[in-house]
Amino acid sequence: MSQEIVDTVSQYLTPNVPIKLISQGAEAVVFTTPIHPYCPSDEKLIDDKPVQYIIKYRAPKQYRHPIIDKQLTKHRTLSESRLLAKLYLIKGLHVPKLIATDSYNGYIWQEFLGEDLPNDCGFSNLKNFLWMNSKDPYNDIVKDTLFKVGEQIGLLHINDYCHGDLTSSNIVLVRDTDNINWIPYLIDFGLGSQSNMVEDKGVDLYVLERAIISTHSTFADRYNEWLIEGFSNVYNKQGKGGVKKLGEILKRFADVRMRGRKRSMIG
Ligand SMILES: Nc1ncnc2c1ncn2[C@@H]1O[C@H](COP(=O)(O)OP(=O)(O)OP(=O)(O)O)[C@@H](O)[C@H]1O
CATH class of the missing domain: 1.10.510.10 (Transferase(Phosphotransferase) domain 1)
Known part of the structure; x- marks a missing residue:
């Protein structure tokens, strides 16, 4: 199932946007990519490593009626994006920066945060x-x-x-x-x-x-x-x-x- 989703996303984003799957949750599939959606040729480096971005994708749910599924995807993607955009403006509050939203297709592009902890302790949550x-x-x-x-x-x-x-x-x-x-x-x-x-x-x-x-x-x-x-x-x-x-x-x-x-x- 997850390979099917990866293929769908890769095809949609084209080979110009390489993706790496990092999480498949109940609600969404999350990828990293070094490509910024508006400046694709501008790969930034920090400490000699390419800056990463997060792509959160809500895949269609086969058990839902396709029209309702599309409406729900649009609604949830938009609602999460709006919230992120509002919260980002609150002084002192730390949330990822929203970069782009493709609500009809269920994509949110956002700032990547965190790092791998030392001694194989996993991601820094x-x-x-x-x-x-x-x-x-x-x-x-x-x-x-x-x-x-x-x-x-x-x-x-x-x-x-x-x-x-x-x-x-x-x-x-x-x-x-x-x-x-x-x-x-x-x-x-x-x-x-x-x-x-x-x-x-x-x-x-x-x-x-x-x-x-x-x-x-x-x-x-x-x-x-x-x-x-x-x-x-x-x-x-x-x-x-x-x-x-x-x-x-x-x-x-x-x-x-x-x-x-x-x-x-x-x-
Ligand atoms: N901005 C980000 N920076 C770094 N990692 C992120 C970011 N957003 C999401 N992730 C990683 O992807 C995982 C899943 O993301 P998120 O919780 O947004 O999706 P979800 O489908 O709602 O997940 P779940 O169903 O597990 O709650 C996070 O636990 C985190 O490890």
Whole structure:
């Protein structure tokens, strides 16, 4: 199946745009390419390596009626692109830069972020980064990174946007210029939305908390504390109004967690 999709994409993009498959998820297939869609002859180099771009492609789903499938693809591709474009303009918030959208055919071209971690620890998302640090799990860099991840979520929420699928794989870490610290970026806004609902914000926090508990259970309490410290920091800086909003979100977060516990007890 995946070779079929690769062939379709290669044919559509022509041999002028070489692609490499990096992920096949439930929603989309993701490729890298060294080609910029508007400046194809302008292959940039960083540290002697060609700059990469991400191509996210929503393939047609055979089980859907073809007309509905086309409408859904167009709608989801456009909605994710619009969201990326709006979020990119929020000061301090880090999301990939949108480069091009071909909504009728389901393509989003965006900035490539992150790198391969040393010692075969995989791609630099939060999940792999925490694995990489599991021998010294509470070091200052881990603490600082989780605080900054919390701040990113706080910035997203205080601007009334929600992610919708906030797992530790959807947080990509980019090395800071000092080569020691990491800058978190939020990716994959396929289920994202503009929302001022405390419920949506509470669910975002719960999804990430669960993701961290499931992959790093021994250290999860401290990790989640640092995330919430960073999150709270953004709201606390906004004075009384921010503190009030923060209280509402954290209360709802506790309610969502309680509901989750009840559900898992009942089964
Ligand atoms: N801008 C980016 N820079 C670097 N890697 C990226 C970028 N966007 C996506 N990826 C990689 O591709 C993977 C899948 O991307 P994304 O989550 O957007 O697609 P998806 O189909 O919604 O995935 P899933 O169904 O697994 O959630 C990411 O986990 C990440 O490893």
